Amino acid sequence: MPYCHRSVASRPGCIMALTPSSNPQALLNAQLELWHHTFGFVKSMALKSALDLGIADAIHAHGGTATLPQIVTRIKLHESRFRYLRRLMRVLTVTGVFSVELSVNGGEHVYGLTPVSRLLVGSPNVAPFLTLILDSVFVSPFLGLGEWFQHVMPEEPSLFKAAHGQDLWDFTGRDAKFAKLFDNGMVADSDFAMDIVIKECGDVFHGITSLIDVAGGLGGATQVISKAFPDIKCSVLDLSHVVASAPTGTDVTYIAGDMFESIPSSNAVFLKWVLHDWGEAECVKILRNCKKAIPPRDAGGKPDSGKLRVSVVRQASWSRFFLPVPLHRGLMPTSRLLANSANLTPILSLMLDGVSVTPFLRLGDWFQHELPDPTLFKMTHGQNLWDFTARDTNFGMLFGDGMVADSAFAMDIVINEYGNIFNGVSSLIDVAGGLGGSRVRPSRRLGFGYNRRPNRNLEDRKNRTETSGMTERPPLSKAFPRVQCNVLDLPHVVVGAPTGTHVKYIVGDMFESIPSADVVFLKVILSN
Ligand SMILES: C[S@@+](CC[C@H](N)C(=O)[O-])C[C@H]1O[C@@H](n2cnc3c(N)ncnc32)[C@H](O)[C@@H]1O
Known part of the structure; x- marks a missing residue:
């Protein structure tokens, strides 16, 4: 089927692309695929409530496997929610977060840690990073993504600002609780990633005598570099409210400043999770300041520093966050169900509306708190x-x-x-x-x-x-x-x-x- 844009749908050969299959099984398969995309958020919300409830820790504390009655002895859970915990565990086992050994003769199922949930306990532990990403402050802007594409924003085009009225850095500067969540989340990510970077790509640090971690947060990455390479004099540059909470008594120096103004001079500049936050013009500004920060070779700069030398350690690209899907051209069976007669757009719009989705952000709370009416919807919206x-x-x-x-x-x-x-x-x-x-x-x-x-x-x-x-x-x-x-x-x-x-x-x-x-x-x- 040739690639077919909607505006040329009336051409012969394109009409087919917009017509749903009449084979019931093909229709049901396509509908199932749409359900997978639509209810995909249930997987993230189940993981979020497992984090909020500390289920992985409970299983870990019990030696790596535990039954539901054993799990509930170690988590805060209202007794009326016990039967729903089984359902939550079903989602979490189907998605591979936990394993389950089914009971025989009516005994209890036994839940265990998998390679995935082992990353939520002990060290390295990515739970703080996932808790940050799944926080409603980060999730809720996505509910307005379609609208954001349609509306012209006066100045700042970020989705975050459209949702919260201020950009992420002003928000973290004003909301101390969220700032703590943010900074600790980034440290957890650094602890996890930098161990691997140093093992696999450690040679990029050889020959360096001083390093500045630009927009380095609480310096999670730099602390790891400093321990692995004690001869490197490591510093972190970040905004003043971040530096105010930085750890003390380490070999790393913390400097409050603005990377758009200037970056302290150093033998090498390190950037992690920074450029993706900014547009092209800002990235050019940051990189120009990075270049200025590295002194010429005869003044102690790293060889080749006359030209900005960039070592890129690829951790992941966004596309790797999603399961591999074959690349199709034109309307696929699933998207055909969003057009013309078999139109599922209204039901998907309902399922993905903020009113339907936001209650799931409070699933962990709901398991813990006693409420007169047990529905998650009522707890969120105040009425059934x-x-x-x-x-x-x-x-x-x-x-x-x-x-x-x-x-x-x-x-x-x-x-x-x-x-x-x-x-x-x-x-x-x-x-x-x-x-x-x-x-x-x-x-x-x-x-x-x-x-x-x-x-x-x-x-x-x-x-x-x-x-x-x-x-x-x-x-x-x-x-x-x-x-x-x-x-x-x-x-x-x-x-x-x-x-x-x-x-x-x-x-x-x-x-x-x-x-x-x-x-x-x-x-x-x-x-x-
Ligand atoms: C996504 S975090 C990355 C933190 C750290 N690099 C890491 O990977 O853990 C981005 C950081 O940029 C900092 N930041 C934002 N604007 C900045 C500016 N103008 N100057 C310096 N740091 C800034 C934020 O405070 C935040 O710590």
């Missing part, structure tokens, strides 16, 4: 999901549209593959059925800016479904026109339901009673 969708109209619509998209996709396959289960049915009640899988034709809603949640209200929604005349009949009712299909849901959902579709929408509470019908249908209900 259904009250929230009733009160926040925008989120309510995102929710309704998301579930409709999911139903439209899944029900086509269910009807094609398992349609015979509906034979002989004359009436059906779709319990907590939302909008009943009824959808408005895509051209009206999809496309650029869909995710930006325009300030829609229920009146918009009714207009959209009633007066546009574009409502499609819900899949079940369309496939089985002789079946009287009814949908039961809460009042704020039914008020936005489409009319004129042969489906009857009934306001009610499934915990009180369910209207009588030949068949009761439940989709994505009991999971809640």
Whole structure:
């Protein structure tokens, strides 16, 4: 299939690229891949709560393997959460953070450390670095990434500043708690990486008599260099609030300063995790100051220092943070599901919305604290999901549209593959059925800016479904026109339901009673 840009989609050969496969298995595989990308954050959030709870330490303290009852003796956990810990451990074992030996004869599963979780205990220990990266201060800006691409920021284009109103260095300068998390995280990363650098690439330090670690934080890297090469006079340059917390009584000298102004003179300049933070112009400025800092050879500079000599130790590039994926051209089966008829964009937008994602940032807290209502959603948003969708109209619509998209996709396959289960049915009640899988034709809603949640209200929604005349009949009712299909849901959902579709929408509470019908249908209900 030739590479196909959307703007040329009407050319012969390109239409195919936008059309989802009609093979149900291929569709389900593509949907599964999208679920993997969408729920990928659950893996990071499970790891975050393992760090918050100290699960690796608990297993380590127990000799490297432990059952759940043994783990809970060593972590802070509210007793009501015990049964949920098993679920958390399931995610953490499936993702390889811990190993599990399944119980035989009803005994307890035994969890163990893996090469991955061994890095979270003892030394070297990367837990402080991961805790930093998974902190909500760093994670939450990513929820606005799509919006950031669309909006022109007045001056500073960083995603961090767009989310927090100040750049990372001002933020760390003002928030002492986050600064500590940041600096300790960087030290942990340095302890881990520099041992390997010195073992594998130690020759880059030979012949050096003095070294300045520019923007070196608390000097984690330099402390390792200084111990390995005691003849090198090592210094660290960083901002004054960082230097104020630097360790004392070591051979390393800490200097408060600004690398954009000047860098103290030294035989060699060391930069780790610095240039990636800055744009091209700033990097040129930093490197010019680095060059100025190294004296000419006859004045003691390192050979070749007339030209800035750069030794780059490659630790990782960003692409290595992700699993290798084959490079494809054009729309792949997964992205075809984000276009045209089988459009899963609304359900993915719902799952990846800040309202849905942010509760997971507090999963560790939730395990520890006693709360009257146990849901993570309520702990974060102060009300349960259904009250929230009733009160926040925008989120309510995102929710309704998301579930409709999911139903439209899944029900086509269910009807094609398992349609015979509906034979002989004359009436059906779709319990907590939302909008009943009824959808408005895509051209009206999809496309650029869909995710930006325009300030829609229920009146918009009714207009959209009633007066546009574009409502499609819900899949079940369309496939089985002789079946009287009814949908039961809460009042704020039914008020936005489409009319004129042969489906009857009934306001009610499934915990009180369910209207009588030949068949009761439940989709994505009991999971809640
Ligand atoms: C990502 S950290 C890297 C720290 C250290 N190099 C490491 O790898 O552990 C970036 C550092 O840049 C420092 N920094 C930011 N702006 C600076 C400036 N204008 N002058 C000196 N240091 C600066 C921050 O305080 C922070 O310690």
